[in-house]
Amino acid sequence: MSTAVAETVSGGNGRQHEAAESYLSAGRGLRSWLTTLDHKRIGLMYLASILLFFFVGGMLAMGIRLELWTPAGELLDADMYNKFFTLHGAVMIFLFVIPGLPAALGNFVMPLMLGAKDVAFPRLNLFSYYLYCAGAVILLYTIISGGLDTGWTFYTPYSTTTDSSVVSAVSGAFVLGFSSILTGVNFIVTIHKMRAPGQGWYRLPLFVWSLYATAVMQILATPVLAITLLLLAVERTLHIGFFDPALGGDPVLFQHFFWFYSHPAVYIMIVPAFGIMSELITVHSRKNIFGYKAVALSSVAIAIIGFLVWGHHMFVSGQSEVASTLFSFLTFTVAVPTAIKIFSWVTTLYRGSISFTAPMLYALSFIFLFSIGGLTGLFLATLAIDVHLHDTYFVVGHFHYVMVGGNVIAFLGALHHWWPKMFGRKYNERLAAIAAALVFVGFNLTFFTQLVLGTRGMPRRYHSYLPEYTDLHQLSTVGSVILAVGLFLVGGYLLASLLKGERCSANPWGGVSLEWVASCPPSVHNFPGQPVVHGGPYQFEEIESSHAKVQA
Amino acid sequence: MNWPLLQDPPTAEPAAWMGSFWLPPAASATTDAVDPIFYFLLYLTSFFFFLIIAVTFFFIVRYRKRSDNQKTSALHGNLPLEIAWSVIPAILLVVIFVWGFNGFMALHVPPGNSMDVRVTAQKWQWSFDYPKDGVSSTVLKVPAGQPVRLTMSAVDVLHSFYVPDFRIKADVIPNRYTVLWFQADRPGSHQVMCAEYCGRDHSRMLTKVEVVPEKEYRDWLAGQKKSGLSLVDLGKEIFAGKGGCKACHSVDGSRLVGPSVKGVYGKEETLADGRKITVDDEYIRKSLMNPMADIVATYPPAMPPYAGRLDDEEVNALIEYLKSLADQPKE
Numbered sequence: 001m002s003t004a005v006a007e008t009v010s011g012g013n014g015r016q017h018e019a020a021e022s023y024l025s026a027g028r029g030l031r032s033w034l035t036t037l038d039h040k041r042i043g044l045m046y047l048a049s050i051l052l053f054f055f056v057g058g059m060l061a062m063g064i065r066l067e068l069w070t071p072a073g074e075l076l077d078a079d080m081y082n083k084f085f086t087l088h089g090a091v092m093i094f095l096f097v098i099p100g101l102p103a104a105l106g107n108f109v110m111p112l113m114l115g116a117k118d119v120a121f122p123r124l125n126l127f128s129y130y131l132y133c134a135g136a137v138i139l140l141y142t143i144i145s146g147g148l149d150t151g152w153t154f155y156t157p158y159s160t161t162t163d164s165s166v167v168s169a170v171s172g173a174f175v176l177g178f179s180s181i182l183t184g185v186n187f188i189v190t191i192h193k194m195r196a197p198g199q200g201w202y203r204l205p206l207f208v209w210s211l212y213a214t215a216v217m218q219i220l221a222t223p224v225l226a227i228t229l230l231l232l233a234v235e236r237t238l239h240i241g242f243f244d245p246a247l248g249g250d251p252v253l254f255q256h257f258f259w260f261y262s263h264p265a266v267y268i269m270i271v272p273a274f275g276i277m278s279e280l281i282t283v284h285s286r287k288n289i290f291g292y293k294a295v296a297l298s299s300v301a302i303a304i305i306g307f308l309v310w311g312h313h314m315f316v317s318g319q320s321e322v323a324s325t326l327f328s329f330l331t332f333t334v335a336v337p338t339a340i341k342i343f344s345w346v347t348t349l350y351r352g353s354i355s356f357t358a359p360m361l362y363a364l365s366f367i368f369l370f371s372i373g374g375l376t377g378l379f380l381a382t383l384a385i386d387v388h389l390h391d392t393y394f395v396v397g398h399f400h401y402v403m404v405g406g407n408v409i410a411f412l413g414a415l416h417h418w419w420p421k422m423f424g425r426k427y428n429e430r431l432a433a434i435a436a437a438l439v440f441v442g443f444n445l446t447f448f449t450q451l452v453l454g455t456r457g458m459p460r461r462y463h464s465y466l467p468e469y470t471d472l473h474q475l476s477t478v479g480s481v482i483l484a485v486g487l488f489l490v491g492g493y494l495l496a497s498l499l500k501g502e503r504c505s506a507n508p509w510g511g512v513s514l515e516w517v518a519s520c521p522p523s524v525h526n527f528p529g530q531p532v533v534h535g536g537p538y539q540f541e542e543i544e545s546s547h548a549k550v551q552a
Numbered sequence: 553m554n555w556p557l558l559q560d561p562p563t564a565e566p567a568a569w570m571g572s573f574w575l576p577p578a579a580s581a582t583t584d585a586v587d588p589i590f591y592f593l594l595y596l597t598s599f600f601f602f603l604i605i606a607v608t609f610f611f612i613v614r615y616r617k618r619s620d621n622q623k624t625s626a627l628h629g630n631l632p633l634e635i636a637w638s639v640i641p642a643i644l645l646v647v648i649f650v651w652g653f654n655g656f657m658a659l660h661v662p663p664g665n666s667m668d669v670r671v672t673a674q675k676w677q678w679s680f681d682y683p684k685d686g687v688s689s690t691v692l693k694v695p696a697g698q699p700v701r702l703t704m705s706a707v708d709v710l711h712s713f714y715v716p717d718f719r720i721k722a723d724v725i726p727n728r729y730t731v732l733w734f735q736a737d738r739p740g741s742h743q744v745m746c747a748e749y750c751g752r753d754h755s756r757m758l759t760k761v762e763v764v765p766e767k768e769y770r771d772w773l774a775g776q777k778k779s780g781l782s783l784v785d786l787g788k789e790i791f792a793g794k795g796g797c798k799a800c801h802s803v804d805g806s807r808l809v810g811p812s813v814k815g816v817y818g819k820e821e822t823l824a825d826g827r828k829i830t831v832d833d834e835y836i837r838k839s840l841m842n843p844m845a846d847i848v849a850t851y852p853p854a855m856p857p858y859a860g861r862l863d864d865e866e867v868n869a870l871i872e873y874l875k876s877l878a879d880q881p882k883e
Binding site for chain 2: 161290292340347353364367371375379391
């Protein structure tokens with residue numbers, strides 16, 4: 001195997017990695033975890049938290065799907081159903097998808113990839129985590145204090161007039177926004193200042209590039225959401241009119257403010273997934289990425305253009321035709337860098353040495369699912385077609401293909417890719433392949449049917465529906481059960497691996513970026529000395545030697 | 553179509569799917585703005601999707617790992633290929649954009665001979681007013697072959713008027729007007745749904761468009777006419793009475809404190825600050841609610857605001873009355 005990379009390094013400088021204590025065993029007890037400043041431990045705490053909320057959001061989704069088994073919807077009443085889909089959206093977006101890749105996996109891997117001891121501001125990093133916890137508690141408080149029934153989009157004037165717990169929900173999202181901003185600041189400084197000697201910008205692993213683009217968006221867009229939610233809370237409590245027409249406000253203004261954040265937020269969710277794809281595809285096919293600069297800079301291009309397309313959520317909202325036309329055009333321009341990425345990943349496979357490991361299976365899944373997600377986006381960007389498809393299940397299908405088919409599949413791939421690095425244990429490869437197949441089949445069955453429901457005119461957020469939609473809804477529910485079984489299987493064998501998984505080497509996949517140089521699991525300070533970079537992150541041709549060396 | 557694995561829908565009448573696999577039946581002239589480009593895009597994206605998957609599949613079979621420490625190609629990029637796969641999609645995207653834009657404009661410009669219906673949305677029902685006939689209905693009944701323009705506003709929260717068979721949809725907003733049009737040439741019944749989430753009974757905010765032959769429509773109108781006033785007559789009454797409008801605005805074209813309303817609807821006016829506007833529903837409503845915003849040139853800013861003094865129906869009635877004053881010369 002290609003464990004030679006790490007062994008060469010540690011052997012070369014005469015220092016034993018085994019001597020340095022693993023970050024997992026460096027301190028014992030709950031207190032050592034709760035007060036840790038180690039980016040790896042903070043990453044793991046994020047990981048545990050977001051997986052908990054992924055479970056909560058997933059259970060809410062199962063409630064929704066089971067309710068939709070029959071047209072009349074007997075399982076939940078309309079009010080309860082509305083609370084279910086609102087919380088499903090809010091929990092998944094604010095507590096799982098947004099922090100999932102940057103805060104959990106980025107926190108763990110990014111400083112390792114830079115050859116750094118930690119992020120630039122370790123205390124701020126821990127503070128961000130506690131802000132996240134505080135925001136999560138406030139958001140979950142809405143569940144027990146009567147629930148929230150506005151949809152995760154909080155559209156006015158419904159949200160200013162409903163008697164459910166809007167203020168506590170937006171306060172939660174407000175606090176979570178600050179957590180996200182501070183993580184972004186931390187990452188930008190880290191990437192600028194903490195790179196190993198010899199690691200120029202074009203020698204950065206592409207996951208780091210994507211985290212950089214994500215951090216810029218987090219910093220620039222999230223304050224707008226914070227202000228918008230604050231205005232909403234002020235309108236509800238002090239009855240100052242911003243959005244409610246009864247108070248002289250403009251409800252469409254809220255949509256502009258909301259999407260000015262929430263559209264970039266979609267890219268906050270997907271851009272790190274692009275970075276992960278570049279890692280998975282290259283390492284598991286032992287190939288240099290095809291078109292490094294195009295892939296790196298297309299993340300930045302998507303991040304910039306992503307700020308200028310928010311109005312494509314509003315083609316039928318009463319927005320002027322001129323504005324809609326401009327937003328449609330700008331939206332099409334995002335498709336080009338996105339297409340470049342897909343083509344580059346596929347071409348990277350050309351003349352590679354492709355192993356069908358779990359991370360590679362998820363990467364291939366991603367190409368399939370995200371292509372559908374991206375191409376269905378073209379339908380919605382096209383003005384005339386969007387009039388028919390807006391606010392139907394087609395939109396629901398499209399964004400699940402992007403968010404789950406893109407973000408969550410990349411998250412699962414990354415989890416399998418870095419799991420040995422995190423815990424020094426192997427998981428069961430056969431079960432991992434079965435689970436990846438179940439997730440793929442279940443996902444397509446759940447959401448492809450929703451695309452068809454949408455083109456046939458089924459509106460979203462419907463508690464009951466017309467009988468002609470029954471067959472497709474039932475097929476979708478069957479798919480969601482298969483998807484859930486697949487995900488529970490993943491949870492099962494990963495937990496089992498922690499207890500009795502075979503110990504693995506520092507570099508099980510033969511990667512050449514710096515995180516594979518660190519021991520497995522890494523020591524508290526990551527590396528025994530300062531690593532120096534002599535080549536790109538994907539130079540696999542001469543796999544017997546590493547481009548990174550550790551100076552004692 | 554039927555999914556063999558699953559039971560039939562639990563209703564007495566099995567709903568036969570009249571459209572294609574992808575789209576509902578096409579029942580209005582407006583579908584011409586959507587369906588051709590939908591199918592074009594469906595075939596185009598399917599082609600690219602299968603191309604991506606076929607190439608990926610070929611690569612993973614052809615280049616699967618055969619031995620450990622297998623050396624791989626040093627390929628880093630290929631500029632002509634990268635330019636090709638950026639430029640070709642870009643050109644196709646411009647074509648789609650322009651095509652979609654044209655359809656969008658077609659959906660937004662009602663034909664000049666459209667019949668007017670006012671739509672009011674509130675939790676959780678639709679109501680339709682036929683301004684010239686003084687008829688109000690919860691079902692949208694229209695004559696076949698006649699273009700219909702819907703001018704819509706909401707009472708409480710956002711709603712969205714959606715007819716899948718016509719491919720038309722627009723949000724219905726409090727304090728604003730949005731406009732849709734359609735022209736159904738064959739008699740039939742078509743589902744109307746609320747597409748913007750509006751609370752508990754959002755999914756029950758349904759009604760129908762019933763397209764009937766001209767003669768049947770006339771009979772229905774005659775049967776529906778209520779003893780109450782039509783919107784136009786109600787507007788006339790407010791103009792002369794409760795609103796007190798006639799003190800400052802003449803109906804015969806003579807100049808009083810404010811501009812005359814004779815023929816004012818649809819007219820282009822120059823404002824005090826030099827901007828030009830067209831007097832439409834939106835302008836009249838704004839002038840009633842916030843008169844100081846857009847003062848017509850040469851007139852003093854003297855009008856009191858009517859916000860809170862006139863309800864939505866009364867505003868609609870005034871607009872319809874002004875419209876009827878503009879209509880007269882043409883008829």
